[in-house]
Amino acid sequence: xxxxxxxxxxxxxxxxxxxxxxxxxxxxxxxxxxxxxxxxxxxxxxxxxxxxxxxxxxxxxxxxxxxxxxxxxxxxxxxxxxxxxxxxxxxxxxxxxxxxxxxxxxxxxxxxxxxxxxxxxxxxxxxxxxxxxxxxxxxxxxxxxxxxxxxxxxxxxxxxxxxxxxxxxxxxxxxxxxxxxxxxxxxxxxxxxxxxxxxxxxxxxxxxxxxxxxxxxxxxxxxxxxxxxxxxxxxxxxxxxxxxxxxxxxxxxxxxxxxxxxxxxxxxxxxxxxxxxxxxxxxxxxxxxxxxxxxxxxxxxxxxxxxxxxxxxxxx
Numbered sequence: 211x212x213x214x215x216x217x218x219x220x221x222x223x224x225x226x227x228x229x230x231x232x233x234x235x236x237x238x239x240x241x242x243x244x245x246x247x248x249x250x251x252x253x254x255x256x257x258x259x260x261x262x263x264x265x266x267x268x269x270x271x272x273x274x275x276x277x278x279x280x281x282x283x284x285x286x287x288x289x290x291x292x293x294x295x296x297x298x299x300x301x302x303x304x305x306x307x308x309x310x311x312x313x314x315x316x317x318x319x320x321x322x323x324x325x326x327x328x329x330x331x332x333x334x335x336x337x338x339x340x341x342x343x344x345x346x347x348x349x350x351x352x353x354x355x356x357x358x359x360x361x362x363x364x365x366x367x368x369x370x371x372x373x374x375x376x377x378x379x380x381x382x383x384x385x386x387x388x389x390x391x392x393x394x395x396x397x398x399x400x401x402x403x404x405x406x407x408x409x410x411x412x413x414x415x416x417x418x419x420x421x422x423x424x425x426x427x428x429x430x431x432x433x434x435x436x437x438x439x440x441x442x443x444x445x446x447x448x449x450x451x452x453x454x455x456x457x458x459x460x461x462x463x464x465x466x467x468x469x470x471x472x473x474x475x476x477x478x479x480x481x482x483x484x485x486x487x488x489x490x491x492x493x494x495x496x497x498x499x500x501x502x503x504x505x506x507x508x509x510x511x512x513x514x515x516x517x518x519x520x521x522x523x524x525x526x
Contacts, residue, residue, distance in 0.1 A: 290321055306418045353419065386410070
């Protein structure tokens, strides 16, 4: 829960003061927790210590059944791993992402390269606050840069969907294919393009870049039914998409009408797509009028190659 207003809008549903039921809320804002119940128990998890950080990295980087040629190799990997997790500032998500990189690097030489890259790209974070958030973002960007080239646009594409939105996997695969993101050169004999798209998703899952639910929740070997992004991974997707001119976001939801100003410059006319978020109260003619004015002002025939309109952002 992000705001006190969000709780105020739903608290009337929890009026049974004599109930023995318990309610657990999660929030990044302590003020929200205090607002909900001043006498309630507020648990503020601490960052992982050095040993806990290594144990989590080991769990992700050496999955069950993982075999190394010798104990000496593991000792060297552990030495580098313990140094690398120090750069993650005790943040579980950063460690999981680092593990997602290392699990794809089975040799000692590859670990040495990742270790050298980590010393170049990360600074040691201390305590909570902005420094720690900056540390986490560095790790996330690093994990994105480590993706194979064909997976980068597939990951960025997920940022087009709403926060916490569950994306139907088969629909997503079809969109990837339609956009030309699934390469026919990756297709093995007898494979379909949908199966190649599934393998792309499997690799993103393997690298801990996305979260998924399976058709059979008791069996992770079944097909993926839905996928979604952790909110920080979505922030990464949006940030990288803007940096790479992959897509631009136009937010027409309530409180964001400033974006309708046609005199405001787009970041780049080379942006591949425009993603529009709007409430039902905003009429399509407003959006159309905006594009017409903007295109005339910049004297160009087409601002974007395609437009993706989403109404599934605001949930009531």
